[in-house]
Amino acid sequence: MTVKKFAVTPGFEVGGTLFRPEQLAVLGSTVGPDALIEMTTFKQLYVAMDEERISEVQEQLKQVGLEVHPAGFVSKSLITCTFAGVQRMPGWMSPKGLTKRWPIMRCQVRSRLDMRGVR
Structure with missing residues (x-):
């Protein structure tokens, strides 16, 4: 058996990185008993x-x-901070569209995109 690793995320949502219970249930039931899941x-x-x-x-x-x-x-999906109130900013949905258009590509370092000085 060859083991391979992949990443799973719920994506860019209001309130941060929020997994729904049914998503976690499907994850746990489909990967099998020999799989390892790491946060x-x-x-x-x-x-x-x-x-x-x-x-x-x-x-x-x-x-x-x-x-x-x-x-x-x-490169994968955007990560937002949940304490800076980015969800209340005008145009906060623009980054959500950006994460859909961002190509998946190999990169050497973590890239950061700052919005309105929030870092």
Whole structure:
């Protein structure tokens, strides 16, 4: 059995990185008993599981609204702070559109996008 790792995130939402109970239930029931799930400091879950079942599992995760990305140093989705009130700022939905257009690509360092001086 070859183990491969991928990242899972609920995406850019009001209130931060919020997983819904049904998303976690599907994640836990589809990856299998031998999989490992790790919470990263970048507000995403890394799933390490049998490579043969990955495409099937990823499709089920997407069906419940989760985003699936490669693991490691690649651009993924935006992370917002929850204490600065970014959700109350005019145009805060613009970053949500940006995360959909941002290409997934290999990168050497973490990239930061500041909005209105909030960092």
